[in-house]
Amino acid sequence: MENQTPQVVTIAGSDSGGGAGVQADLKTFQARNVFGTSILVALTAQNTRGVQESCPVACSFVDAQFASLDVDFHIRAAKTGMLFDQEHVQTVVNNYKKSSFGPLVVDPVMIAKGGHPLLQKEAVQTIKEELIPQAYVITPNLPEAEALTKSKIKSKKEIKKAALSLQKIGVKNVIIKGGHAEDEEATDFVLMENETAFWLSAPRLQTNNTHGTGDTFSSCIAAELAKGKSFKEAAITAKSFIQGAIEDGISVGHGHGPTNHWAKLSEKITVKKEK
Numbered sequence: 001m002e003n004q005t006p007q008v009v010t011i012a013g014s015d016s017g018g019g020a021g022v023q024a025d026l027k028t029f030q031a032r033n034v035f036g037t038s039i040l041v042a043l044t045a046q047n048t049r050g051v052q053e054s055c056p057v058a059c060s061f062v063d064a065q066f067a068s069l070d071v072d073f074h075i076r077a078a079k080t081g082m083l084f085d086q087e088h089v090q091t092v093v094n095n096y097k098k099s100s101f102g103p104l105v106v107d108p109v110m111i112a113k114g115g116h117p118l119l120q121k122e123a124v125q126t127i128k129e130e131l132i133p134q135a136y137v138i139t140p141n142l143p144e145a146e147a148l149t150k151s152k153i154k155s156k157k158e159i160k161k162a163a164l165s166l167q168k169i170g171v172k173n174v175i176i177k178g179g180h181a182e183d184e185e186a187t188d189f190v191l192m193e194n195e196t197a198f199w200l201s202a203p204r205l206q207t208n209n210t211h212g213t214g215d216t217f218s219s220c221i222a223a224e225l226a227k228g229k230s231f232k233e234a235a236i237t238a239k240s241f242i243q244g245a246i247e248d249g250i251s252v253g254h255g256h257g258p259t260n261h262w263a264k265l266s267e268k269i270t271v272k273k274e275k
């Protein structure tokens, strides 16, 4: 088993437009040289203009996908994305607890960039109470961190406070992504054990093509963990991967386009220790 190629699973929703969700995750896994598998929890009819429709996969079929993968593959890391509603969050939690899937990266996806809900509001509490305690790392963007902590986050001090309060729920590592802020740099806050923390920054790129950035970032972390990299190494590589994927953009569709999953890692990132 130890000689096998690193295998990783995304437990998330399908984006028919190919730029976000399971499709972005699988492209990222491929680019990072790990074998990607998937458990579909929901489907969206989506393109670069937005989400037109969405529907859940039957919970019993989510169970079946977990069972199929767990009996055959040696999954070394997992990530979650769009989980639709309370019942699906609970189904994923129950199955993950029974599985041997390795560390779990939770990207608490709530709303698509165009405003379409990808998670019913009541499920936020289930994510907090049931899913986060199973996670090795949680990667909310700013609005998701606000929803999870029921607080407004406007300053660096408030970002740190929110990360600490998320860690208290029972997750080792927290990354609050700053893609939605307006600073010149796109800066993410990374909190690890023992209050060790650092800021990951890169030049903010002026582009409409940022569809699926969060999914790409979190799936890259899962890919690196599956290879046995440390959490810190995985977070730095993920920042460099998403920066490269936005920098070396592609032109697809008529709205918020996807990123380039076959781009090179960017060197334009900085890591600054938080004192």
Ligand SMILES: Nc1ncnc2c1ncn2[C@@H]1O[C@H](COP(=O)(O)OP(=O)(O)OP(=O)(O)O)[C@@H](O)[C@H]1O
Pocket (backbone or CB within 6 Å): 020, 111, 112, 113, 140, 141, 142, 177, 178, 179, 180, 186, 187, 188, 202, 203, 204, 205, 206, 207, 210, 211, 212, 213, 214, 215, 216, 217, 239, 242, 243, 246
């Ligand atoms: N314009 C940009 N230029 C550079 N980096 C960016 C830009 N927008 C986002 N990022 C980076 O991309 C990563 C994902 O952050 P973001 O806050 O966009 O996630 P998200 O809202 O969950 O994304 P999505 O919902 O589209 O998947 C972070 O590392 C963030 O700093």
Ligand SMILES: Cc1ncc(CO)c(N)n1
Pocket (backbone or CB within 6 Å): 012, 013, 014, 015, 020, 021, 022, 044, 046, 081, 082, 109, 111, 112, 113, 118, 211, 212, 213, 214, 215
């Ligand atoms: C299916 C799906 N998952 C996640 C996101 C968020 O990027 C999206 N737009 N669609």
